[in-house]
Amino acid sequence: MSxxxxxxxxKGALGGAGGLAAAAASLTPLARTGAAADLTLEKLxxxxxxxxxxxxxxxxxxxxxxxxRERHGVRAEVSDHKALPGVEFAxxxxxxxxxxxxxxxxxxxxxxxxxRAPEIQYIRVLELPEGSLDLEEGDHHYAPESLPRAGRTYLxxxxxxxxxxxxxxxxxxxxxxxEPDGVTVIDYDxxxxxxxxxAACPYWARRFNFAPPAVPxxxxxxxxxxxxxxxxxxxxxxxxxxxxxxxxxxxxPACVEACPNGARKFGxxxxxxxxxxxxxxRKSVFVLKPELGTLPRFYYYAGAERxxxxxxxxxxxxx
Amino acid sequence: MRSARxxxxxxxxxxxxxxxxxxxxxxxxxxxxxxxxVWFALGPDLxxxxxxxxxxxxxxxxxxxxxxxxxxxxxxxxxxxxxxxxSDCHRLFRPRAADPAPxxxxxxxxxxxxxxxxxxxxxxxxxxxxxLRLKDGTVLPFAESLRHCLGCHxxxxxxxxxxxxxxxxxxWDARFGAVRRLACLECHDPHAPRLPVMxxxxxxxxxxxxxxxxxxxxxxxxxx
Amino acid sequence: MMRDTLRFLxxxxxxxxxxxxxxxxxxxALTAAALLGVNACARQWALGLATTxxxxxxxxxxxxxxxxxxxxTACAAALLALPLFFRRGSxxxxxxxxxxxxxxxxVLAAAGFVIADTGRxxxxxxxxVELPGHVLALGVFLLLILHVxxxxxxxxxxRRRPGRALYLPFxxxxxxxxxxxxxxxxxxxxxxGGRAFWEEPLGAPRFVAAACAAAPAVxxxxxxxxxxxxxxxAARERALRLVRALLAAALxxxxxxxxxxxxxxxxxxxxxxxxTAYLYFGLDGRAALAPWIWSALALKALAAVVLCSRVAARPxxxxxxxxxxxxxxxxxxxxxxxxxxxxxxxxxxxxxYAPTLNEALVCLGVLAGGLLAYSILVRITAAVxxxxxxxxxxxxVSCEKSGGPS
Numbered sequence: 001m002s003x004x005x006x007x008x009x010x011k012g013a014l015g016g017a018g019g020l021a022a023a024a025a026s027l028t029p030l031a032r033t034g035a036a037a038d039l040t041l042e043k044l045x046x047x048x049x050x051x052x053x054x055x056x057x058x059x060x061x062x063x064x065x066x067x068x069r070e071r072h073g074v075r076a077e078v079s080d081h082k083a084l085p086g087v088e089f090a091x092x093x094x095x096x097x098x099x100x101x102x103x104x105x106x107x108x109x110x111x112x113x114x115x116r117a118p119e120i121q122y123i124r125v126l127e128l129p130e131g132s133l134d135l136e137e138g139d140h141h142y143a144p145e146s147l148p149r150a151g152r153t154y155l156x157x158x159x160x161x162x163x164x165x166x167x168x169x170x171x172x173x174x175x176x177x178x179e180p181d182g183v184t185v186i187d188y189d190x191x192x193x194x195x196x197x198x199a200a201c202p203y204w205a206r207r208f209n210f211a212p213p214a215v216p217x218x219x220x221x222x223x224x225x226x227x228x229x230x231x232x233x234x235x236x237x238x239x240x241x242x243x244x245x246x247x248x249x250x251x252x253p254a255c256v257e258a259c260p261n262g263a264r265k266f267g268x269x270x271x272x273x274x275x276x277x278x279x280x281x282r283k284s285v286f287v288l289k290p291e292l293g294t295l296p297r298f299y300y301y302a303g304a305e306r307x308x309x310x311x312x313x314x315x316x317x318x319x
Numbered sequence: 320m321r322s323a324r325x326x327x328x329x330x331x332x333x334x335x336x337x338x339x340x341x342x343x344x345x346x347x348x349x350x351x352x353x354x355x356x357v358w359f360a361l362g363p364d365l366x367x368x369x370x371x372x373x374x375x376x377x378x379x380x381x382x383x384x385x386x387x388x389x390x391x392x393x394x395x396x397x398x399x400x401x402x403x404x405x406s407d408c409h410r411l412f413r414p415r416a417a418d419p420a421p422x423x424x425x426x427x428x429x430x431x432x433x434x435x436x437x438x439x440x441x442x443x444x445x446x447x448x449x450x451l452r453l454k455d456g457t458v459l460p461f462a463e464s465l466r467h468c469l470g471c472h473x474x475x476x477x478x479x480x481x482x483x484x485x486x487x488x489x490x491w492d493a494r495f496g497a498v499r500r501l502a503c504l505e506c507h508d509p510h511a512p513r514l515p516v517m518x519x520x521x522x523x524x525x526x527x528x529x530x531x532x533x534x535x536x537x538x539x540x541x542x543x
Numbered sequence: 544m545m546r547d548t549l550r551f552l553x554x555x556x557x558x559x560x561x562x563x564x565x566x567x568x569x570x571x572a573l574t575a576a577a578l579l580g581v582n583a584c585a586r587q588w589a590l591g592l593a594t595t596x597x598x599x600x601x602x603x604x605x606x607x608x609x610x611x612x613x614x615x616t617a618c619a620a621a622l623l624a625l626p627l628f629f630r631r632g633s634x635x636x637x638x639x640x641x642x643x644x645x646x647x648x649x650v651l652a653a654a655g656f657v658i659a660d661t662g663r664x665x666x667x668x669x670x671x672v673e674l675p676g677h678v679l680a681l682g683v684f685l686l687l688i689l690h691v692x693x694x695x696x697x698x699x700x701x702r703r704r705p706g707r708a709l710y711l712p713f714x715x716x717x718x719x720x721x722x723x724x725x726x727x728x729x730x731x732x733x734x735x736g737g738r739a740f741w742e743e744p745l746g747a748p749r750f751v752a753a754a755c756a757a758a759p760a761v762x763x764x765x766x767x768x769x770x771x772x773x774x775x776x777a778a779r780e781r782a783l784r785l786v787r788a789l790l791a792a793a794l795x796x797x798x799x800x801x802x803x804x805x806x807x808x809x810x811x812x813x814x815x816x817x818x819t820a821y822l823y824f825g826l827d828g829r830a831a832l833a834p835w836i837w838s839a840l841a842l843k844a845l846a847a848v849v850l851c852s853r854v855a856a857r858p859x860x861x862x863x864x865x866x867x868x869x870x871x872x873x874x875x876x877x878x879x880x881x882x883x884x885x886x887x888x889x890x891x892x893x894x895x896y897a898p899t900l901n902e903a904l905v906c907l908g909v910l911a912g913g914l915l916a917y918s919i920l921v922r923i924t925a926a927v928x929x930x931x932x933x934x935x936x937x938x939x940v941s942c943e944k945s946g947g948p949s
Contacts, residue, residue, distance in 0.1 A: 011345040018352025019574060025359035026582035029366075033589040039665055048672075094483075102523040118371045118529045118593065124890060136817060136891035141525045148520075157890060166736055173666075173673040192669050193592075193662020195602040202737030204889040207599050208662065210529055211371055211591040234591040235662025250495020252487075260520070261506065262486035271492070278481040292736050303483060344564070348571045355575055359582050366586050366594045367899045530598040531894055 048174065049187040049226065057226075060189075064230055071231070072217035078224045081248035083181040089242050090182070090269035091253075092279045093156060094303035097263035099147045100125050100154030107258030108158075111243060112229040113221050115213030122207065122240040123158040123255060135288075158255075159184065159205035159240035160288065160296035167197035167206065176237075182269075182297055183242050185227040193235040202289050203296075206239045242266070269297070369530055405448035413446060432511040442467065442509070468503040479503075547934060551700050558926055559919040566922070573915045580908005583901045584659055592662055595902040600894035601885040603660075605877045605906055610656035612876040613913070614728045615754025616761070617649035621688060621721035623758055623789055628691070628714045634778040635785065636695070637928050641762055643692040644920035646721070650685050652913030659905050684724065687717040692920070699927045701934055725751060732884070740818035740884035745804040750880065752800055753872050756793035756843075759786045760869040765921060767862045787850060787861065794847040794868055801840065821893070822883035831895040832886075835878040842871030 030036050061078045068076040105123045114120045126138030130151045165184050168176055175190040176197055198206045212234040224230040225245035232238055243253035256264040267276045279285060283301040436442060444452040451459045453470045469476045478484040482500055490496040587594045597604050624642020627635045658664050671678050691710045698705035729747035763786045808815045822832050846868030855861045887893045926932040
């Protein structure tokens with residue numbers, strides 16, 4: 001071997017070794033945070049929720065319980081409530097009763113173990129000029145001393161649980177779908193975090209975990225469902241699910257329970273004697289962005305209409 | 320493989336006359352990679368994470384803390400710190416007959432702002448005031464104030480009966496458990512029924528999502 | 544036969560690492576940039592997408608823009624270059640090979656952008672489970688182009704005339720596939736009804752025009768950088784003229800469509816849509832995107848005018864014009880096609896987006912990776928077609944001036 005070829009080999013070897021070293025060193029951030037250590041083969045190979053067998057589901061639920069216990073020291077009960085037969089959930093909100101106090105927003109965050117930092121909230125309340133429905137005129141950050149302000153309407157917006165949901169069609173991996181009771185849910189363990197559903201949603205109802213969600217262990221709500229309020233990971237999408245872990249057991253959603261003056265009404269739209277049927281039959285109900293054909297199951301109505309009409313009866317006697 | 324490479328390099332080196340890869344510069348690339356590796360391992364953090372604090376989340380506000388649930392069926396009225404049945408006094412003293420009294424003398428805490436009901440006897444049965452009197456003359460005890468209210472407020476009656484007007488506690492369907500509709504007096508002061516609860520409500524903290532920037536302050540004001 | 548193939552692959556592999564000083568410096572720079580990107584990506588995977596400038600309001604940024612442009616450019620390269628094979632006796636076969644190389648490396652870059660954009664890259668395989676058809680189609684498209692390129696290059700290596708049946712049917716299929724993929728990519732966002740910005744009648748043709756400008760711009764820069772030394776003299780001139788004409792035509796089409804869209808938006812409507820108004824002039828006193836879009840339009844207009852003037856005969860001016868056109872396309876795609884649709888949000892919130900340093904590094908890395916693949920393919924193509932890499936000749940690497948576009 002000549003001296004020049006040895007030099008050339010040395011250079012090549014140095015280049016190769018340096019390149020390999022740089023390639024390996026470039027991955028240090030992963031090692032530093034231990035993000036990769038969280039991945040187990042079991043999690044990587046977990047099938048889609050709808051394809052889980054009974055035993056697999058039980059194993060997954062037990063795994064989540066163990067994770068919660070390990071991370072938060074909380075004994076959580078992770079269950080999987082199935083849709084009730086003959087039930088289609090719907091929501092109605094009386095805009096005349098809503099005063100914009102944001103109790104629903106915060107009750108929802110607590111109930112659903114939503115990340116506090118960075119903030120994730122499923123409900124956004126808009127303050128609009130009275131009678132306006134132009135969302136671009138809305139103020140999201142109103143903070144007056146007392147509510148409601150005169151001349152303003154308050155419009156809480158959350159997932160509208162469309163009967164024709166654009167997000168479901170947009171998802172490339174089928175990680176979000178509509179349940180038999182009409183609620184669109186997400187398999188947080190199947191979502192790849194591409195955010196196509198967020199681009200597709202006309203109601204800005206979906207939130208993304210841009211960083212590992214932070215929920216204080218002391219505030220962790222221990223009654224969880226696989227599809228609803230169990231802890232999420234970074235990099236997946238979540239949204240309002242009508243509190244299925246509560247509602248499929250007969251309870252009201254957390255936002256309804258928190259509303260101080262009963263502006264929120266929740267129920268089975270298929271029940272002819274239910275509140276929802278009454279509202280749809282008697283009130284002038286509207287939905288947001290009806291022109292998009294999404295067919296929301298979240299109805300708004302002005303409940304005080306009849307009261308107003310009664311308070312100021314039309315004068316016919318020329319008085 | 321290796322021989323091919325060294326041969327290539329040798330050929331290149333000899334032909335290029337030591338200019339680029341031939342001389343010491345040939346080592347630069349390897350050294351550059353090593354430098355890059357060191358920088359990756361020890362260099363500054365370029366993540367540039369934004370403020371991740373987010374917004375405050377208020378702990379759940381128990382509804383009992385709201386100024387309500389005090390007015391269900393009062394047994395009487397508090398005068399000078401003593402709770403007395405109304406008839407204790409009103410057997411003897413009658414309010415002046417034609418008095419449109421928005422502020423009754425002995426009852427400083429009562430403000431009468433109830434539409435066209437401008438006197439006590441609009442609702443209270445005279446004499447005695449221990450009972451309620453409907454428009455059609457039906458007499459009801461305080462405990463049935465709900466019936467009394469709905470006797471006049473026909474426009475609310477249907478809504479309330481169907482669970483629309485006001486809150487309902489419990490389950491969304493009676494087959495799962497109890498459903499309890501709040502009665503009128505759990506929210507309204509019968510003497511001044513415009514919701515007193517709501518006037519005092521302060522909003523809970525507003526949103527602060529990631530990369531929100533400066534919230535657009537009161538755009539509505541700006542437009543006017 | 545098998546040994547020949549393996550030997551060819553081995554020599555091509557060596558060739559892609561060895562070369563003259565400038566080539567090595569170019570490859571070193573690309574590798575270093577790609578590693579910077581990998582490092583930034585690792586940081587993003589460790590800390591979450593909070594390392595990007597994205598938010599719940601603006602959920603898509605330059606990753607998706609890069610993905611769309613890469614797919615568009617791949618298709619445009621295949622659509623514009625592969626038909627050259629069908630002309631009998633054309634002396635522009637090398638240009639077609641270059642186009643194929645560009646298409647292949649753009650598909651790789653597109654895959655890189657997709658992986659960079661997902662919040663859970665560990666679950667990217669779910670795409671394969673749920674959309675096997677789409678992933679398969681993309682793979683087949685890639686293989687078709689690779690086959691056409693590889694069979695021609697390998698035949699030249701063997702100094703054998705390739706039978707037309709060996710590559711023409713596949714080239715035809717690839718062109719058809721590119722046409723379909725181009726249409727799909729240009730209408731990718733139109734269906735998302737929640738965003739008025741994408742419901743633009745001229746959106747899809749504008750995207751196609753931009754992609755059809757990007758592909759020839761890269762090819763032209765490659766030719767000017769001497770990436771195709773075989774096509775010397777008259778053939779090189781013809782190749783240059785063809786690519787330049789394609790680029791100029793695409794740029795003019797793009798500018799005209801843009802002018803049409805602006806007229807339609809600001810004169811043809813009672814009021815412009817908020818997102819478009821935000822993009823060009825800002826909303827509520829916020830106008831982060833306006834400087835980008837206007838400089839993109841200015842660069843494109845400059846390039847289009849220069850390309851049609853006589854000064855473009857000078858190679859340096861031509862290269863500058865070409866670079867300006869490419870920069871204009873990149874800027875408009877990065878900031879003018881995806882992000883404005885998210886401002887204001889569907890609930891009327893104006894939250895601005897600007898890529899962070901980490902995000903920019905990831906993009907740089909993906910682009911560098913694509914260019915790395917492209918440079919290697921171009922180098923092999925050039926060596927084979929110049930007769931420097933054949934079965935009969937001993938493996939000698941010349942120290943030609945430069946590899947890919949530098």
